Amino acid sequence: MATPLYLSSSSSVKLHEISTFIHSFPPNPNLSSNLLLSSPRRRPFSDHFPAVSYVPESLKFRARVSFFPFFSNKSEDTESLKLALLEAIAPLDRGAEATPEDQKLVDQIASKLEAANKVKEPLKSSLLNGKWELLYTTSQSILQTKRPKFLRANGKIYQAINADILRAQNIETWPFFNQATANLVPLNAQRIAVKFDSFKIASLIPIKSRGSGRGELEITYLDEELRISRGNQGNLFILRMVDPSYRVPF
Secondary structure (H helix, E strand, O other), rough: OOOOOOOOOOHOHHHHHHHHHHHOOOOOOOOOOOOOOOOOOOOOOOOOOOOOOOOHHHOOOOHHHHOOOOOHHHHHHHHHHHHHHHHHHHHHHHHHHOOHHHHHHHHHHHHHHHHHHOOHHHHHHHHHOOOEEEEOOOOHHOOOOOHHHHHOOOEEEEEEOOOOOOOOEEEEEEOOEEEEEEEEEEOOOOEEEEEEEEEOOOOOOOOOOOOOEEEEEEEEEEEEEEEEEEHHHHHEEEEEEEEOOOOOOO
């Protein structure tokens, strides 16, 4: 090795307001800073959020009100953090337009969500299986911001996982349509080693791996709509579920 709701303009949150909001939550002491891989019910976002297509149905009511630092229960904490995260990454073109300040803010919100993660053993969860759309990353190997934009992957990027057979697949769309498949080796209940074994150029031309495509991935937040992962090279990945029925070709 990528969430139905209309958001009115009155729900817009400025960066400093989001920063104040996320600091009202306690940090996660169990998250290791060095565990960082390059990898059903939804309606479209409004035009205010072109970089993110969907948000969870459960956020429908809260999207039309302001953010507040205090909530009545953990569930509301998590849902509000998810909305804050989606709003923060929406204008960032999957991370390609993110400034260092943007990256810091997104990482802070992601860390708060990770601290509230209820799925402690994601590799044993059926929620992991399916096709995910990549919404945001800090990985330069994916973003390729030093290239002219027409030489980058400008279409959607997906990552599919089948934990039951320990297989994964990365899928690029326009303009290259490249694919890569990998074997997964669990290192613990959250962390996996990844070994890419085959590639396809333009979805047609197969290329065998030379053994150099390796990495590790820590799944730090998981629910039925959103996944956060951190790669071994210090990169952050935020993905949304688009097809839970999809299975990686064996």
